[in-house]
Amino acid sequence: xxxxxxxxxxxxxxxxxxxxxxxxxxxxxxLRVQMPLALFVLIxxxxxxxxxxxxxxxxMFAPFSKTWIDHSERRAISSLDIVLFSxxxxxxxxxxxxxxxxxxxxxxxxSLLNAxxxxxxxFFIRKIKFDDTVKTLRTVKEHFSIKDFFKKMKLAYTHMQxxxxxxxxxxxxxxxxxxxSYLLLLNVAMASNNxxxxxSYAQTLAIWQFIxxxxxxxxxxxxxxxxxxxxxDQIIILINITSFLAMxxxxxxxxxxxxxxxxxxxxxxSGYMAPRYYTDLIQQIDEEHLTRVESLNNFILLLAAPFGTxxxxxxxxxxxxxxxxxxxxxxxxxxxxxxxxxxxxxxxK
Numbered sequence: 001x002x003x004x005x006x007x008x009x010x011x012x013x014x015x016x017x018x019x020x021x022x023x024x025x026x027x028x029x030x031l032r033v034q035m036p037l038a039l040f041v042l043i044x045x046x047x048x049x050x051x052x053x054x055x056x057x058x059x060m061f062a063p064f065s066k067t068w069i070d071h072s073e074r075r076a077i078s079s080l081d082i083v084l085f086s087x088x089x090x091x092x093x094x095x096x097x098x099x100x101x102x103x104x105x106x107x108x109x110x111s112l113l114n115a116x117x118x119x120x121x122x123f124f125i126r127k128i129k130f131d132d133t134v135k136t137l138r139t140v141k142e143h144f145s146i147k148d149f150f151k152k153m154k155l156a157y158t159h160m161q162x163x164x165x166x167x168x169x170x171x172x173x174x175x176x177x178x179x180x181s182y183l184l185l186l187n188v189a190m191a192s193n194n195x196x197x198x199x200s201y202a203q204t205l206a207i208w209q210f211i212x213x214x215x216x217x218x219x220x221x222x223x224x225x226x227x228x229x230x231x232x233d234q235i236i237i238l239i240n241i242t243s244f245l246a247m248x249x250x251x252x253x254x255x256x257x258x259x260x261x262x263x264x265x266x267x268x269x270s271g272y273m274a275p276r277y278y279t280d281l282i283q284q285i286d287e288e289h290l291t292r293v294e295s296l297n298n299f300i301l302l303l304a305a306p307f308g309t310x311x312x313x314x315x316x317x318x319x320x321x322x323x324x325x326x327x328x329x330x331x332x333x334x335x336x337x338x339x340x341x342x343x344x345x346x347x348x349k
Contacts, residue, residue: 219271
């Protein structure tokens with residue numbers, strides 16, 4: 001749908017206003033209703049809707065990076081974008097935790113705070129002025145339909161296949177799914193095992209976020225010569241190995257220090273790979289295809305994390321924590337072996 005947009009700044013402003021209204025409505029309902037299950041589900045879907053709007057806005061402006069940013073500066077800009085986004089998540093979680101510490105039970109005020117941040121975004125969008133037209137393969141007058149949507153996704157799929165990017169997207173989705181499963185199990189383990197905590201559970205999460213942020217900064221801005229020479233699938237293998245070792249450490253209930261060191265290495269590799277990948281993506285995809293290719297890429301990666309979390313939740317309910325660790329290790333090893341078989345066969349053809 002984003003590739004049809006012409007007045008993109010105006011559409012972004014309207015969508016930001018809609019996000020403000022979402023959280024004002026949630027704040028009002030929190031004052032009127034004492035957090036029943038229905039309200040919890042509404043908040044969950046509202047957050048998903050808000051995140052989807054953020055993704056839509058991001059995709060609307062993706063083609064401009066093709067023309068605004070010089071080729072030599074694109075990777076550095078991508079690194080800065082990833083670090084700033086990660087910093088906003090860390091600061092947001094810290095601010096939310098601090099707010100609830102100072103005002104326990106005041107969830108409605110936290111929703112108002114969310115509304116205020118989106119209102120601030122709306123203010124800055126209204127201040128931006130530039131020519132927001134891009135090349136498109138579709139006419140504005142054509143109406144959206146489900147058939148048209150799947151047709152465009154097929155075109156994006158084919159275009160990525162032609163540029164040899166599709167395999168990397170599936171490998172990234174697999175890695176993200178595994179990490180989501182691991183993160184859920186680790187949180188359950190931290191809540192129940194003192195060996196996997198530094199102080200309280202909340203303090204441990206704060207340390208975890210800090211380690212993640214440091215790893216992303218180092219990975220995004222450092223240029224490590226031997227990493228520059230290896231391919232994406234090899235970097236993903238290294239990331240999965242850190243997850244594998246971290247799962248073993250959790251299974252044997254070793255010190256949290258081991259897990260944090262592996263987390264630092266894993267996020268450093270992820271922080272290094274992300275700007276390199278998105279830079280290559282923008283360089284290889286034509287402007288008129290860029291929006292739908294990024295949409296398909298983000299859609300695949302968006303589904304990976306919930307699927308991994310759901311799978312780990314079901315295993316936890318059926319088998320308990322220790323057996324689920326073993327199952328996740330088995331799944332990870334199976335994926336790694338299967339990937340190597342696919343890569344080996346593709347080389348023979």
